[in-house]
Amino acid sequence: MWxxxxxxxxxxxxxxxxxxxxxxxxxxxxHFGIEYTGGSLLEVNYPGGRPDTTVVQSELxxxxxxxxxxxxxxxxSYVLKTGELSETQHEAVKNALSQGGKVTIEEKNFTSIGPVxxxxxxxxxxxxxxxxxxxxxxxxxxxxRKVSEPVSSWKxxxxxxxxxxxxxxxxxxxxxxxxxxxxxxxDILFTTAxxxxxxxxxxxxxxxxDRIRExxxxxxxxxxxxxxxxxxxxxxxQTYLRSFNTxxxxxxxxFSLFLLGGETTxxxxxxxxxxxxxxxxxxxxxxxxxxxxxxxxxxxx
Amino acid sequence: xxxxxxIAILLLAVTALLAFFLxxxxxxxxxxxxxxxxxxxxxxxxxxxxxxxxxxxxxxVSEAMSTLRDVIERRVxxxxxxxxxVQVEAGGVVGSKEAAERLIVELPGVTxxxxxxxxxxxxxxxxxxxxxxxxxxxxxxxxxxxEVSVDSASTTQQLVDTGLTxxxxxxxxxEFNQNSSAPVVSLEFNSEGKDLFAKITKANIGKPxxxxxxxxxxxxPSIREEIKDGKAxxxxxxxxxxxxxxxxxxxxxxxxxxxxxxxxxxxxxxxxEKVLNSGVRAGLWGFLIVGLFLILWYRLPGVLAVVxxxxxxxxxxxxxxxxxxxxxxxxxxxxxxSMGMAVDANVLIFERMKEELRNGRxxxxxxxxxxxxxxxxxxxxxxxxxxxSIILFWLGTSLVKGFALTLGIGILVSMFTAIVITRxxxxxxxxxxxxxxxxxxxxxxxxx
Numbered sequence: 129m130w131x132x133x134x135x136x137x138x139x140x141x142x143x144x145x146x147x148x149x150x151x152x153x154x155x156x157x158x159h160f161g162i163e164y165t166g167g168s169l170l171e172v173n174y175p176g177g178r179p180d181t182t183v184v185q186s187e188l189x190x191x192x193x194x195x196x197x198x199x200x201x202x203x204x205s206y207v208l209k210t211g212e213l214s215e216t217q218h219e220a221v222k223n224a225l226s227q228g229g230k231v232t233i234e235e236k237n238f239t240s241i242g243p244v245x246x247x248x249x250x251x252x253x254x255x256x257x258x259x260x261x262x263x264x265x266x267x268x269x270x271x272x273r274k275v276s277e278p279v280s281s282w283k284x285x286x287x288x289x290x291x292x293x294x295x296x297x298x299x300x301x302x303x304x305x306x307x308x309x310x311x312x313x314x315d316i317l318f319t320t321a322x323x324x325x326x327x328x329x330x331x332x333x334x335x336x337x338d339r340i341r342e343x344x345x346x347x348x349x350x351x352x353x354x355x356x357x358x359x360x361x362x363x364x365x366q367t368y369l370r371s372f373n374t375x376x377x378x379x380x381x382x383f384s385l386f387l388l389g390g391e392t393t394x395x396x397x398x399x400x401x402x403x404x405x406x407x408x409x410x411x412x413x414x415x416x417x418x419x420x421x422x423x424x425x426x427x428x429x
Numbered sequence: 430x431x432x433x434x435x436i437a438i439l440l441l442a443v444t445a446l447l448a449f450f451l452x453x454x455x456x457x458x459x460x461x462x463x464x465x466x467x468x469x470x471x472x473x474x475x476x477x478x479x480x481x482x483x484x485x486x487x488x489x490v491s492e493a494m495s496t497l498r499d500v501i502e503r504r505v506x507x508x509x510x511x512x513x514x515v516q517v518e519a520g521g522v523v524g525s526k527e528a529a530e531r532l533i534v535e536l537p538g539v540t541x542x543x544x545x546x547x548x549x550x551x552x553x554x555x556x557x558x559x560x561x562x563x564x565x566x567x568x569x570x571x572x573x574x575x576e577v578s579v580d581s582a583s584t585t586q587q588l589v590d591t592g593l594t595x596x597x598x599x600x601x602x603x604e605f606n607q608n609s610s611a612p613v614v615s616l617e618f619n620s621e622g623k624d625l626f627a628k629i630t631k632a633n634i635g636k637p638x639x640x641x642x643x644x645x646x647x648x649x650p651s652i653r654e655e656i657k658d659g660k661a662x663x664x665x666x667x668x669x670x671x672x673x674x675x676x677x678x679x680x681x682x683x684x685x686x687x688x689x690x691x692x693x694x695x696x697x698x699x700x701x702e703k704v705l706n707s708g709v710r711a712g713l714w715g716f717l718i719v720g721l722f723l724i725l726w727y728r729l730p731g732v733l734a735v736v737x738x739x740x741x742x743x744x745x746x747x748x749x750x751x752x753x754x755x756x757x758x759x760x761x762x763x764x765x766x767s768m769g770m771a772v773d774a775n776v777l778i779f780e781r782m783k784e785e786l787r788n789g790r791x792x793x794x795x796x797x798x799x800x801x802x803x804x805x806x807x808x809x810x811x812x813x814x815x816x817x818s819i820i821l822f823w824l825g826t827s828l829v830k831g832f833a834l835t836l837g838i839g840i841l842v843s844m845f846t847a848i849v850i851t852r853x854x855x856x857x858x859x860x861x862x863x864x865x866x867x868x869x870x871x872x873x874x875x876x877x
Contacts, residue, residue: 163826171700215543215693236700238542242691245477249826256824263816271809317759320821320829324766324836327817331773331810338806370780373726374773380722381715381769385762388711390704392469393762400766 129361135417149301161315166243298406329407437857467757472698555595597622623659708761760831767839774847
């Protein structure tokens with residue numbers, strides 16, 4: 129199959145995409161949400177129309193909030209991000225935003241997180257990602273333990289993990305764009321989305337691997353002499369449509385979540401969506417050709 | 430065949446019953462089984478406290494935390510907030526040195542944080558400490574040399590923990606001094622506290638014992654004799670009102686460990702409602718699109734997969750009510766995602782069926798083979814999803830936990846609906862003929 133035969137070109141394209149994504153994610157600097165850094169976020173709505181940014185800024189000036197970020201959001205709301213606020217400071221800020229009670233405000237959302245919690249969550253997120261990847265390699269090596277010829281089962285695990293790294297690198301890259309151009313932040317939901325992509329996007333890779341496993345068995349039982357790369361190619365040909373379809377149903381629901389779901393889960397849905405798309409093409413264009421490359425490399429030895 | 434049909438009808442009936450349960454329990458205000466909405470959907474306040482357990486024997490930490498939870502829960506309940514949630518979260522992570530224990534208090538409907546913090550009340554930590562006078566002599570520079578001279582010695586007073594705290598109280602009450610009519614808070618220790626108090630007083634006769642409330646020394650009377658009956662009085666410069674509050678707080682239960690507020694979150698009710706509505710709408714549309722895709726692509730089996738998907742949704746919603754699962758915005762997202770994944774098994778089975786048909790098998794054989802051969806890839810794919818959701822649940826914050834739980838349960842339930850239920854319905858229909866109709870119903874995409 130052409131996917132297996134032209135794998136070098138595919139690797140070049142996918143490699144470029146990964147590099148671009150990493151550049152986009154890390155290159156513009158990481159902007160962590162307050163869950164990870166500690167700090168406060170206050171969202172207020174002005175039912176009677178939102179005052180000018182400069183007005184609000186001048187009201188906030190006497191409070192000495194240090195570095196803060198004031199963003200208009202929605203039709204008539206502001207989001208204010210500051211360092212961690214105590215309850216007294218919180219009351220003072222609300223008072224300033226309502227211009228001493230002259231303007232009605234509705235507090236839609238207030239979150240204040242201590243720095244300790246933040247750094248702890250960051251550590252947890254990293255542990256979780258490493259743990260999920262590790263568990264999946266072990267699991268795949270175990271699930272494919274009976275197919276150690278001609279490629280040993282742990283190599284399936286390694287290929288799955290390299291594919292997974294790609295599957296989270298691409299959504300991270302797109303998120304990098306969101307961070308840079310739309311003021312999104314690396315928050316809990318973003319990490320959750322990456323973790324979910326890790327768990328789900330592996331499915332269609334497994335569909336293809338499972339078929340390779342089956343075809344290898346049939347080949348051995350029939351005493352066939354079909355080389356490994358052709359078996360991989362044939363397995364791909366037999367399964368790429370269903371591998372696409374399983375992801376397609378997930379992509380459909382994510383699309384509706386992205387378009388219609390609440391504001392809070394919009395970026396979350398987009399990250400998942402990109403991750404699923406990446407997971408789908410990588411299982412066809414990346415994982416299986418990679419398996420063949422590993423086989424070729426061990427053949428030369 | 431007859432057996433399969435009976436089972437299929439039973440399955441349909443159970444689904445209908447569950448759907449009926451969902452409908453009636455939601456519309457009956459007295460029902461115990463309403464959907465439990467998280468704070469982010471109905472508005473309210475969440476407070477996270479850090480409990481300082483550094484002074485507690487590690488083996489007793491979980492006991493102290495559950496006492497703390499009970500005490501705070503009692504306080505919250507006193508104020509009549511509906512469905513408050515008070516839970517302990519072990520914050521310690523592998524590799525973190527700090528043994529952090531957390532207490533999370535969720536107060537639905539309370540959007541005023543100040544009110545919420547007051548509601549939980551001042552958290553009195555009552556301790557009894559021995560006062561020790563320590564003499565220290567500071568070295569001093571005399572003619573370029575360090576010397577210790579007697580006149581530079583200074584005495585400082587140090588408070589020494591005795592292990593006697595408010596958690597060992599059985600009762601506090603307000604009394605008045607007979608002579609001065611000043612308010613006095615009288616304390617009675619429980620049996621453990623009584624023994625400890627007797628021991629401390631016996632060993633330290635003549636020394637002052639400081640009564641410390643939230644780190645401030647209220648008074649430090651001298652111990653005159655061993656006190657065996659476990660009774661003590663706090664006389665301080667209280668007003669009557671202060672004394673009353675102290676008695677109230679001590680009786681609600683003073684906290685076994687000091688706590689510190691480390692994070693707060695408030696969500697307005699209108700925002701929550703908007704998030705909920707758009708979540709439900711996204712779910713409905715997601716369901717419709719996936720259903721349409723399945724029917725257009727797989728025809729008759731696709732229709733059955735949609736029936737199985739309805740069953741999936743009904744079972745999931747019932748589980749949400751019965752377990753109960755607190756539904757958050759991330760939980761809704763997880764549920765919508767899981768609908769897309771729930772039909773994955775169907776897709777794999779149907780594709781395999783078509784493949785077997787294409788290879789020239791009879792329809793019934795192809796159906797059997799389709800289910801049997803797709804199983805391995807369904808199992809392996811879903812297991813990796815389950816692994817991820819277990820880790821997410823284990824390490825996540827409450828928001829992420831909701832997502833992980835939904836995803837995990839969703840994968841398990843979908844394996845049942847997509848395999849067992851679809852299979853039963855498909856065989857119950859008993860389409861056997863090889864005629865054009867059957868070919869049309871099953872054979873989309875088969876040109877041969």
